[in-house]
Amino acid sequence: MLYNRFGRTELQMPVFSCGGMRYQYKWQDVKPEEIPLDNQENLEAVIRRAVELGINHIETARGYGTSEMQLGKILPQFPREQLIVQTKVSPVPDPQEFRKTFEKSLAYLQLDYVDLFGLHGINNAEVWDFTIREGGCLEVAKQLQSEGKIRFIGFSTHAPLEIILQAINTNQFDYVNLHWYYINQWNWPAIVAANKLDMGVFIISPSNKGGLLYQPSPKLVNLCAPLSPMVFNDLFCLSHPQVHTLSIGAAKPSDFDEHLKTLELLDSAEEILPPIISRLESEAFNILGEDWVKTWDTNLPTWEQTPGQVNMRVILWLLNLALAYDMIDYGKMRYNLLGQADHWFPGNRADKLAELDLRECLVNSPQAAKIPQMLAKAHKILGSAEIKRLSQS
Numbered sequence: 001m002l003y004n005r006f007g008r009t010e011l012q013m014p015v016f017s018c019g020g021m022r023y024q025y026k027w028q029d030v031k032p033e034e035i036p037l038d039n040q041e042n043l044e045a046v047i048r049r050a051v052e053l054g055i056n057h058i059e060t061a062r063g064y065g066t067s068e069m070q071l072g073k074i075l076p077q078f079p080r081e082q083l084i085v086q087t088k089v090s091p092v093p094d095p096q097e098f099r100k101t102f103e104k105s106l107a108y109l110q111l112d113y114v115d116l117f118g119l120h121g122i123n124n125a126e127v128w129d130f131t132i133r134e135g136g137c138l139e140v141a142k143q144l145q146s147e148g149k150i151r152f153i154g155f156s157t158h159a160p161l162e163i164i165l166q167a168i169n170t171n172q173f174d175y176v177n178l179h180w181y182y183i184n185q186w187n188w189p190a191i192v193a194a195n196k197l198d199m200g201v202f203i204i205s206p207s208n209k210g211g212l213l214y215q216p217s218p219k220l221v222n223l224c225a226p227l228s229p230m231v232f233n234d235l236f237c238l239s240h241p242q243v244h245t246l247s248i249g250a251a252k253p254s255d256f257d258e259h260l261k262t263l264e265l266l267d268s269a270e271e272i273l274p275p276i277i278s279r280l281e282s283e284a285f286n287i288l289g290e291d292w293v294k295t296w297d298t299n300l301p302t303w304e305q306t307p308g309q310v311n312m313r314v315i316l317w318l319l320n321l322a323l324a325y326d327m328i329d330y331g332k333m334r335y336n337l338l339g340q341a342d343h344w345f346p347g348n349r350a351d352k353l354a355e356l357d358l359r360e361c362l363v364n365s366p367q368a369a370k371i372p373q374m375l376a377k378a379h380k381i382l383g384s385a386e387i388k389r390l391s392q393s
Contacts, residue, residue, distance in 0.1 A: 057085075085114050
């Protein structure tokens, strides 16, 4: 395993982290005796395999159902100083409720402290206010830190770039969990800002949210050859020294195997990546047109500024991926979360375009004439039965 200094925490962080949202039994709390033995044995096998590989950062959250409870049966079996344990709790209006939720996490984990604690899902202005207001959840986290129950404080986010930058630039956090990978590089300025303040940078779900890369389309496989799409994406992310670790949401012990192929390639990334990136870019130009690829998101309104709260930016992005790389399954998964996932994936689908007049909100877009028909195409290709977030399943 390779390790990076995780910003000001000074922790030696493995370049792959063991994310805890795919191996647990349920997304809701249950009684311990309800957890099937085979599920618990698999989870423990995942953790043993991770630690054996040197992946000693175990990351979970109160919002991951039985994950913490199940980890509590295996983590105390390892020497505590060998592990970097992270959990996360979502900010709420009542800071004492936030504290009680953290105490529940710690009890489930059967640990005296966590190394990393994240304020989970700082995704909009309201949740940010719950966090930063006087006497709010960040103050509670700092109290817990002074009590020795937390070593370092960070936050996780699915927010627009502006809110992420606002949180980073307070300089109140030691690290950030955020989305950034080949198909979605919008948050790069946040990574740069975090580096300037010596914060650790953790990439959320690069294989799942980064394109369902454990079940890639044949076209994407061909474009990424000789690497698998998963290894290409890992290498792309880790070739940037500003990125410290990538989350692997392992569902079974063998899920680490493909990722490990990345490690021996890191020293050759400058030779390996450019031809693949060039093929991906050329295919997007060929299918979508160079002008569209370069300008489709120029001066787009936010979903809040759009009639019907249609999230044009996300919808058009998903359509581009579906058309250029046949990433239809990924597009459907994400598109049909719109309108279902609250502030984790905000805005609506393009299913009511006939009722909406988009002309005024698109007045500054160079693609104003084309966007409505592309939105309609996206709904035709990607629209299907409504899908819930994993935690709502």
